[in-house]
Amino acid sequence: MSTADHVLRNFVVHHLIKAPQGPASMQLRDAEIPVSPAALQLVDQLVDRYSERSGKGFGRFEDDEDSFPMPRLLRQHVVDGAIDFLMLSRLMMQQLLASIEAEPLAAGGYVLIARVEHADNDYLFVALASEALGTAIGDGLSIVDSPYLDLANLRVAGRIDLSAWQRGVERCISFLKGRGDVANYFKRFLGCNDVVIALKETQKLVQGLAEFAERQAMPTETRDALFERAHGYLDERGDAGEPVSLDTLVEQAWPDAPGLLREALNDDESRIARDFVPDRRAIRPLTHFKAAADHWKIEFDRNSLRSGQVIYDRDNGTLILTEIPEGLRRALLGDRE
Structure with a gap:
């Protein structure tokens, strides 16, 4: 304010x-x-x-x-x-x-x-x-x-x-x-x-990180690095059953300018609670993409984009999967026969 x-x-x-x-x-x-x-x-x-x-x-x-x-x-x-x-x-x-x-x-x-x-x-x-x-x-x-x-x-x-x-x-x-x-x-x-619902608060924190990356117009590699560092800290706290420290999170996830991230996560609109143990289910979007349509579902991690195993063609709006496992290849060929 x-x-x-x-x-x-x-x-x-x-x-x-x-x-x-x-x-x-x-x-x-x-x-x-x-x-x-x-x-x-x-x-x-x-x-x-x-x-x-x-x-x-x-x-x-x-x-x-x-x-x-x-x-x-x-x-x-x-x-x-x-x-x-x-x-x-x-x-x-x-x-x-x-x-x-x-x-x-x-x-x-x-x-x-x-x-x-x-x-x-x-x-x-x-x-x-x-x-x-x-x-x-x-x-x-x-x-x-x-x-x-x-x-x-x-x-x-x-x-x-x-x-x-x-x-x-x-x-x-x-x-x-x-x-x-x-x-x-x-x-x-x-x-x-101030009863805290861990799943809801973790989702809001993940959303806050995503909105921060968008407002900063981060290049893909920079954004992914931010998400991976945040995921590492939150996963560690969730595994140990220990509450989140916002100060520690911003220092580890965005060490070059922690004040900017702290200000974004402190925004009145986000209202992220403190001292909750992160729900590890809710932090997967930091490292994974997951989507579904009427006839398919897909999930892959962000590293797949960098390694070339998953290729997103922005111009055509298509997603290309490479290095298809042999079992899936046989199943796909079998459907065509």
Whole structure:
């Protein structure tokens, strides 16, 4: 999401107070923050940092709205108009407080809640940012401490696609995965169910690689090399029963410019989940072609095109098979007799 063309509708900051192993409390702001250059700059940074991060999970709202009331609160604000944005944020803080109290090692911070419009879509961003201490130049060129919100090291954040949610799209929530269980309480607060279907997610990842190769207009050999390296990594993870690391995948599959591939696979439209074990059935298209018509089926690997065993005539739209096995030759000759 580019910050150049988004519109900030509502913004507020509250304070969630909690030290690791300590009790939790909150300090609530009594009004929305007016849309000003400073507010816009802060929300721009939040949107940028969130969009850039690769370690995201995706999910849908839990069905039990009594235990996970986030969709009910959103419905009251977005659909019914029964509560305003400030009241929504205060009710959300109550849920966040209850959730973080169940996570002894979690720490508090400043809670940024922003409603942002982008490309006819409506988003709600929620982030927990800590304060860091920097250095600034004061009066008389003195050196002074300068506290700031450390969005560069954002660890706990989520985004709800309100437009997708209202259209009935299932996976309308995304959140930073964090390290270990750091994001569990935040996921509970969002009311997010992130059950991952490995086959579907693997298919989406393979499709994302294919679309990237097409957009880059890669020569055939370059594209095949990308697919083979990706297949090797995904096959290895699937065989070991270990989850995909997107960062490792892009480094191995496209080492010359991993950032480009990472950006493509992080695209909002793809919504590829994280931490799923790849389904090895779904990665075969990276190394194999498979097609069927009314009276025939065919499958061959990409190496066959390079070796000349399979020849595709682009101009005539024909496929030529060479080095036909003897058994098939006899069968074909037998059909002609």
